[in-house]
Amino acid sequence: MKKPLILLFLLLLSIGGFFAYKSASKIAPFYSQLTQNRVGTETDLQEKEQKNAHFVGSSKCIGCHADNHKS
16 A cells, blocks of 8 residues: 555655756856846946036037937
């Protein structure tokens, strides 16, 4: 009686292992991305110099961004 139950348990365990491997193989390439530290939404990423910046006009910008100014 114990032998068929043990065989059934091993069969179910191997089937479960197969499906776990199949799903893990899809996740494995992205594992490094999934485990990276994330920046929270309340973190301010703006540089201190930009905090008090204001628009100086398009004539000032054209010196460095002429290609963008044309469009």
